[in-house]
Amino acid sequence: MDKPRPSIDELAREYTAALRTYLQRRDEAGLQRAYELGRRGLSEGVGVLRMSALHHQALADIWPELKELRVPALRAIKHAGHFFTESMSAFEMTHRAFCEANAALRGMNDSLEEEVKRIAHALHDEAGQLLAAVHLSLDQVARDLQPQASEPLRDIKELLEQVGQHMRRLSHELRPTILDDLGLVPAIDFLAEGMAKRSGINITVRSSLPERLPVRLETVLYRVVQEALNNVIRHARARSVNIEVRSSGKVVHCAIIDDGVGFRHEGPDPLPARRGLGLSGMIEKLRPLGGGVKIESAPRQGTKLFITVPREVEYAYSSSRR
Numbered sequence: 001m002d003k004p005r006p007s008i009d010e011l012a013r014e015y016t017a018a019l020r021t022y023l024q025r026r027d028e029a030g031l032q033r034a035y036e037l038g039r040r041g042l043s044e045g046v047g048v049l050r051m052s053a054l055h056h057q058a059l060a061d062i063w064p065e066l067k068e069l070r071v072p073a074l075r076a077i078k079h080a081g082h083f084f085t086e087s088m089s090a091f092e093m094t095h096r097a098f099c100e101a102n103a104a105l106r107g108m109n110d111s112l113e114e115e116v117k118r119i120a121h122a123l124h125d126e127a128g129q130l131l132a133a134v135h136l137s138l139d140q141v142a143r144d145l146q147p148q149a150s151e152p153l154r155d156i157k158e159l160l161e162q163v164g165q166h167m168r169r170l171s172h173e174l175r176p177t178i179l180d181d182l183g184l185v186p187a188i189d190f191l192a193e194g195m196a197k198r199s200g201i202n203i204t205v206r207s208s209l210p211e212r213l214p215v216r217l218e219t220v221l222y223r224v225v226q227e228a229l230n231n232v233i234r235h236a237r238a239r240s241v242n243i244e245v246r247s248s249g250k251v252v253h254c255a256i257i258d259d260g261v262g263f264r265h266e267g268p269d270p271l272p273a274r275r276g277l278g279l280s281g282m283i284e285k286l287r288p289l290g291g292g293v294k295i296e297s298a299p300r301q302g303t304k305l306f307i308t309v310p311r312e313v314e315y316a317y318s319s320s321r322r
């Protein structure tokens, strides 16, 4: 956000004076001054558009004086360009740093995803093998007992069977292969079905996505929906949740709306006073993809999460593309 006008007016005056001097002298000190003014604009919250408007206005103000300053018009345009480029250096550096930070965040999210995959496989395979071993041991024990005495073992084996099913289900939800094979919507359907069964909440999923999305985007949206549903189950005391995924133009929208108890938030900050990692994690996952979440909630009025994220993010400085 831009700072109040007086500060900008002052910056504009100094910029015009510095540009005038530079057009006459065309020295290093002038370019250094342009750089400093750009830095000042940046630190005072002046945006790139305002900065370029300010430059344009400065040149327009100086234009009638060019004859008096003995600067030919063409040369003035060329050197004013150099001056402007120099004043933009700080913005350029900030933009680079932003892109690099985003690329690093995306990289971190990718490694986290790999780790989740590893845990999901370990849970599925290793815990599955342990359970199979327990089954075998129980069979062994049953063989050594009288048929009547082994009756309770049958109940234990049934319970073990259920534990195994739950674990397989959880490991699939943790990182569903459906997500890679069939895409976001079937994966959300699978997740919603399991969560609805466990919680008794009615979860509906509607989608009008015409095609698959980039892998990274599908993964992030899956994680966001997963956390939103976890929150509904843990906090909302809701009867139903509606999830809608659609795309319009180059933007994907996802809404998760529950009819639960909602929460209170202070002032313009939509996050609740009591914070965990869930909601802020959503924001952090979406940010490097250029997306965000709008949260609407109030006591006894349910919670609505509106997620928007561009289908493709192309940052010039992004190192990894998936």
Ligand SMILES: Nc1ncnc2c1ncn2[C@@H]1O[C@H](COP(=O)(O)OP(=O)(O)OP(=O)(O)O)[C@@H](O)[C@H]1O
Pocket: 231, 232, 234, 235, 236, 258, 260, 261, 262, 263, 272, 274, 275, 276, 277, 278, 279, 280, 302, 303
């Ligand atoms: N759908 C919801 N309905 C009601 N309250 C919610 C809902 N989602 C979030 N909240 C409130 O917002 C708080 C913060 O949510 P967040 O997901 O950030 O943290 P958490 O769920 O408490 O903990 P964590 O996600 O780290 O395990 C919750 O503690 C809860 O009070």
Ligand SMILES: [Mg+2]
Pocket: 227, 230, 231, 276, 277, 278, 279
């Ligand atoms: Mg949470």
